Amino acid sequence: PAALFRAQEIAAADPRNTASFLGGEDFATAAGMVPDPETLFLPKMTVLFAARAAGITPLGMIGTVADYKDLGAVRENIRRSRKFGFEGASCIHPSVVPLLNAEMAPSGKEVDNAERIVKAYAQAEKEGLGAITIDGMMVDVPVAVRARALLARHAAIRARESR
Missing domain, CATH: 3.20.20.60 (Phosphoenolpyruvate-binding domains)
Structure with a gap:
């Protein structure tokens, strides 16, 4: 121990x-x-x-x-x-x-949700916003970072599966 x-x-x-x-x-x-x-x-x-x-x-x-x-x-x-x-x-x-x-592995629903978050938050950042609401949920930097990480993990799994 x-x-x-x-x-x-x-x-x-x-x-x-x-x-x-x-x-x-x-x-x-x-x-x-x-x-x-x-x-x-x-x-x-x-x-x-x-x-x-x-x-x-x-x-x-x-x-x-x-x-x-x-x-x-x-x-x-x-x-x-x-x-x-x-x-x-x-x-x-x-x-x-x-x-x-x-x-x-991330589910299809999780991937779809993460894609929506990343896209919407990228637009929000362009507009100078620090937080937005998606489907009644607050999305800010940590939520966007988590969504990007999920998408990166999904891409890595897909790449590995295609070998």
Whole structure:
């Protein structure tokens, strides 16, 4: 568990580092705790924040992936983990690969929404506006940045799939 206190230093240790993750089962065993979403939340998020601070990709799922046979639970874990900012995860079984690919990728609806936000916010910036409303939702710099990042991620996934 001592490495958790150096997560940011580890994530930024070398420019060749591209991603960071925490092995939930390993960490829980070393820390003497039960590996579940509740107990692993803090250590997993600590590693995610360290990865973001280092400018690398945070990988992982909030809970443990040991029970991979309950695909419904795995799918929900992936969705929850993506919501918290994880961008991918390792797979302990081939059955998890299609779930990760489907759930970690932006949906068509998310892409459409991001495209609308980016287009509308670009126009707003030209007009000197710092915030606008789209469908009753406030859109400002962080929302536009998040939309651009989603589109970049979508483009990267599409490029990879076309190889």
